[in-house]
Amino acid sequence: MILGLTGSLCAGKGSVAEFLKQKGFQYVSLSDILREHLDSLGIERTRNNLIKKANELRAEYGSGVLAKKAIAKISSANAIVDGIRNPEEVKELVKMPGFYLVAVDAPVEVRFKRMSRRKRENDPQKLSEFRKLDKADKGEGQKESAQQVGKCMKMADAVIINNGSLEKLHEKFEKMLEDIKSKEKSNYKRPSWDEYFMEVANAISKRATCDRGRSGCVIARNKQLLVTGYVGSPIGLPHCDEVGHQMKKMLHEDGRISMHCVRTVHSEQNAICQAAKLGVSLEGATMYCRMTPCRVCAMITINCGIKKVVCEKRYHDGAESEEMFKKAGISVEYFSNEVQQYKNQ
Numbered sequence: 001m002i003l004g005l006t007g008s009l010c011a012g013k014g015s016v017a018e019f020l021k022q023k024g025f026q027y028v029s030l031s032d033i034l035r036e037h038l039d040s041l042g043i044e045r046t047r048n049n050l051i052k053k054a055n056e057l058r059a060e061y062g063s064g065v066l067a068k069k070a071i072a073k074i075s076s077a078n079a080i081v082d083g084i085r086n087p088e089e090v091k092e093l094v095k096m097p098g099f100y101l102v103a104v105d106a107p108v109e110v111r112f113k114r115m116s117r118r119k120r121e122n123d124p125q126k127l128s129e130f131r132k133l134d135k136a137d138k139g140e141g142q143k144e145s146a147q148q149v150g151k152c153m154k155m156a157d158a159v160i161i162n163n164g165s166l167e168k169l170h171e172k173f174e175k176m177l178e179d180i181k182s183k184e185k186s187n188y189k190r191p192s193w194d195e196y197f198m199e200v201a202n203a204i205s206k207r208a209t210c211d212r213g214r215s216g217c218v219i220a221r222n223k224q225l226l227v228t229g230y231v232g233s234p235i236g237l238p239h240c241d242e243v244g245h246q247m248k249k250m251l252h253e254d255g256r257i258s259m260h261c262v263r264t265v266h267s268e269q270n271a272i273c274q275a276a277k278l279g280v281s282l283e284g285a286t287m288y289c290r291m292t293p294c295r296v297c298a299m300i301t302i303n304c305g306i307k308k309v310v311c312e313k314r315y316h317d318g319a320e321s322e323e324m325f326k327k328a329g330i331s332v333e334y335f336s337n338e339v340q341q342y343k344n345q
Helices: 013-022 030-041 049-062 064-072 088-094 110-119 128-138 149-154 166-187 193-205 268-279 295-303 319-328
Strands: 002-007 026-029 080-083 099-105 159-160 216-221 224-230 249-250 257-261 286-291 308-313 331-334
Touching: 002 013, 002 088, 002 149, 013 026, 013 099, 013 128, 013 166, 026 030, 026 064, 030 049, 030 064, 030 080, 049 064, 064 088, 088 099, 088 149, 099 149, 110 128, 128 149, 128 166, 159 166, 193 224, 193 286, 216 268, 224 268, 257 331, 268 286, 268 295, 295 319, 319 331
Parallel strands: 002 080, 002 099, 026 080, 099 159, 286 308, 308 331
Antiparallel strands: 216 224, 216 286, 249 257
């Protein structure tokens, strides 16, 4: 069971987290991940600095970046992910089997009294100031804000109203845990074949050796896995993780110049190379990969007889590949229309 925690300011998320930690749940905090990042940069741990750095990371690596970092830290079957503040973080976390998002809330007056009791220097001193801070935290009245707790709360599987004693809060959470366990038993959903092979591809991606985009690829036919591949340097040559990236500029027809790492072989190419090495025909097979294959990968995919490509997300420069696939009669499907983000794009 993986529980995500979101909720209003001073609603009691910390008390819930402590309660679950005592029950043996592993604790992972998006806020702690940010604090560690600030420490590594020598930046003071203030609320404004945390928000600013979170927004910078989301702008550079995508809105779900903190959730991805949290997922990488989870090592237990039962875990809590605290500090969820953006809908894209929820979208990343729901990909994990057994994930439930819980929102903790309480009347604004009750929450203001709790904040007043903790007596922190920069906390609002008036209820009107607290209301303003609360609205900003929830993203209310702001067209574009990375802090969108209000939207996260609306996405929650369960809402706990913490307007009483600590004992009452524990009772409510005990009942909620029992409800979730009962629901898990009756509502288990077996993954589709596409979901199954994509999960395998994501597991394989962990072997990738270029941190700009750790991608994995699976090629299957008739519900049977044929070959796999992940991003990595040619056999015997140094990897990006060991010696750094080998960046080269690419001049596009529209005058744009982009930077690409050319040290590694793409996951799709490695999977196809494995098939050639092992004498495995890929005629009529389906390819599963993290994003739209690049132009070179698309050409190779067409020539080896693959008839379907399933991608988790879109590639920012994948229009030409999609056009080639269309002309070659290869269908392309996406789990999400989100564009995959990676370093130095």
